[in-house]
Amino acid sequence: MPSEVRLSDGAVLWTDSSWLSGAPGAVFLHGGPGMWDYLEPLATPLADLVSTHRYDQRGCGRSSASTDYRMSRFVADLDELRAHLGHERWVVVGHSFGAALGLAYTNEHPDRVLGLVYLNGLGLDWTVHKAAYRERVRQRLSTQQVARREELAARERTWDEEVEWRALCWAPDFVDPAMAAVDAGTELPLNRLCNAVMNEEDPPVRYEQVRAPVLLVHGAADPRPVDGVKALANAMPTAELVVLDGAAHQPWREQPEAVTALLREFVARVAR
Known part of the structure; x- marks a missing residue:
């Protein structure tokens, strides 16, 4: 059910929740930066396992305008949302930029994350792999x-x-x-300021404090090289990596059954 959540600095987030009585929560983080929530196809198949929560990040989609687009602010927003929803710990599912946000949140608040799903993120050493990405595009x-x-x-x-x-x-x-x-054709504006500011900030990838299980999923046909994701998976003792053939940057669109099966198995295991 859609609703609005007001944050400590006055920003308002558009959210959509599907509650399952007595169940842990799972939050879904869209990409961009500067886009809007498009992760209902990931959330709906998990609604019998967890309470699912989707939202538009600050300044994006149906959420209110903002002037603060630092990664630390996005991490703080996510934890304020967790507290507002009443979850002590939850599963974090992030795609693309949302994967980076989910990792940053999990590293900052390791005691509040049951498990992290890292979908088609950039991994480590993106500056090394950026030229290969641009050539593939x-x-x-x-x-x-x-x-x-x-x-x-x-x-x-x-x-x-x-x-x-x-x-x-x-x-x-x-x-x-x-x-x-x-x-x-989605009739929502792209927040180009958010995109520019976040890309300029380019915060370092931190993972040293991650303790929860991590599932990294990457489409083999994603123009973003999988090498950086492999390096990230190898750096975290609790991580497992699955590379899906026949899938690109949004693997649930091209391999829906495989992605749903992976997420259901992972969430059922960690959301206890």
Whole structure:
């Protein structure tokens, strides 16, 4: 059920919860930074195991505007949300930027996390792998598509052009590029300031305090190299990594049964 949660600094988060009486909670962290919640397909299959909570991060989607886009603020928001919802500990499920946020939260508050699901994050040493990522993206677009994307990025866009630009940006993230058009038409604004500030901050990846079980899942066809995720998995004694063939940056869209099975097994094991 959708509701709003007011934070200590006055920001208001849009949230959507499905409660299961007496069960632990699980929170779902969308990517971006600067996007909105799109993780209902992950939450719904777990609703008989845990109470599920989705939200739009501060300044994003249906949440209120903000001027504070530091990672530490996003971590604080997440713990304020946990306290508001009444969970002593919960499962954290993060995708892309949400995976980075989930890891930062788990490292900052290890006693409040039952388990972490790290979906298609960047892992360690992203600066080493960034060039390979950009080359893979270029290889998945035609010369004409690259030129059109750059043209649209350089100027103000009509709504139709905005949808076209989003589809061109996101097409490399799918095995079937046409799937990007489904997301591109979502009538919510991208928070480009949030994206720019968070990317400029580029906080270090910290994992030393993580004690909870961690499930890392990565699509083999994600243009973001899996090498950094493997390095992160190897650095955490409680981690396991699963690489899914036939899946890219949103593996639940292309391998839904496999992803659902992985998450259900993990959540059933840790949410006690």
